Amino acid sequence: MYxxxxxxxxxxxERIRLRRMEPSDGRAMYGCWADAQTARFLEIPAINGAEAAAALIASLNKLAEEDEALRWGIELRQTGTLIGSCGYNLWQLQGAYRGEIGCELASAYWGQGYMQEALSLCIDYGFSQMELNRIEAYCDRDNGRATAFFHKMGFVLEGTLREYRYSDRGAVDAVVLSILRREWNALPPQTKA
Structure with a gap:
């Protein structure tokens, strides 16, 4: 068992590296997590500076130590710039073999294929190393960009969970998408890269 x-x-x-984030990455991740366009749909409290971001990174690493979550920083290989994060918010193996994926990217890097490359690595890892059979994504109903992105990655829309999460806007609906291992393996390589 994983x-x-x-x-x-x-x-x-090819262009990015997924790596463990360290508290010293607080400034870079603060730039992502406090980005107005990115933060709009994050399910985390408002980040008030690099120290708060460093504390959140330490918390995410603690969750990994406890097998509660697995989060990577997304780094540009050419420059070493940290531009976002992705990973598994949770997973359940026995009886389900499923994981819930999450991600965010600083808006300056949207539309350049970085998240597609990062999530391809993350999804491959989930299916090959964690031995997941199903990977789920939950998107705020108003985040059409994220829903379209996961659909492009081969995820199937399953439905809407009404007032599933609370945000600074109150109770919000979540759209549920998923992909199965057999579906991922059948996708053409250009969908994954």
């Missing part, structure tokens, strides 16, 4: 126990492996793509 156990993370804080060992966050490095995954390398």
């Amino acid at each position: 156990r993370c126990q804080g060992d966050i492996p490095e995954l390398t793509g």
Whole structure:
């Protein structure tokens, strides 16, 4: 059975690298998490500076040590710039073999294929190393960009969970999408890259 126990492996793509975030990455992740366009749909409290971002990174790493979550920083290989994060908010193996994926990217890097490359690495890892059979994504109903992105990645829209989460806007609906291992394996390579 898969156990993370804080060992966050490095995954390398053509243009990006997924790596463990460190508290020293607080300034870079503050730039992402406090980005007005990105923060609009985040399910985290408002981040008030690099120190708060560093504390959140430490919390995410603690969750990985406890096998509760697995979060990577998304780094540009050419420059070493950290531009976002992605990973598994949770997973359940016995009886379900499913995981819930989450991601965010600073808006300056939207539309350039970085998240597609990052999530391809993340999804491949989930199916091959964690032995998941199903990966789910939950998007705010008003975040059409995220829903369209997951659909482009091969995820299937399953429905809407009414007033599923609370945000600064109150109770919000969540759109549920998923992809199965057999569906992912059948996708053409250009969909994954």
